[in-house]
Amino acid sequence: MAEKQSERDADLRRGIRVEIASFVYNVLKVVVSVTAGLLTGRAALVSWGLDSTVKATSAGTLIWRLRGEAKGADRRTVLHRKKVALSVVAAAF
Known part of the structure; x- marks a missing residue:
């Protein structure tokens, strides 16, 4: 179980790094x-x-x-953030 959690944490950190790179690239591209x-x-x-x-x-x-999930937010908060993120991304595109 601890191994799966460790893998999940590594995946979250990797996802955050990818999104930060995407954010920085796109902001620079805009400017x-x-x-x-x-x-x-x-x-x-x-x-x-x-x-x-x-x-x-x-x-x-x-x-x-x-980041909310990586910082250990409770299940309800994680699900709320997923729902909000899905709505924002869908509306943006």
Whole structure:
């Protein structure tokens, strides 16, 4: 049982790291592409960058959801966070 919990904790930490990388990448993509698009007058570049706000929002929501579970939130809280995260990600996309 302890081995399964240890595996679960490792999976949660890995998931958090992946989502943090995704969040950072997408925020940088928004900043760079929107700035470049505005400076060059390219609407396509601006819209391509703004599309990444959806992905950054989803990543931030999943970080919040996974961190709650990783910090040992009770089952009710974990289920609530899962439901909220699903709603936010679905609405974002």
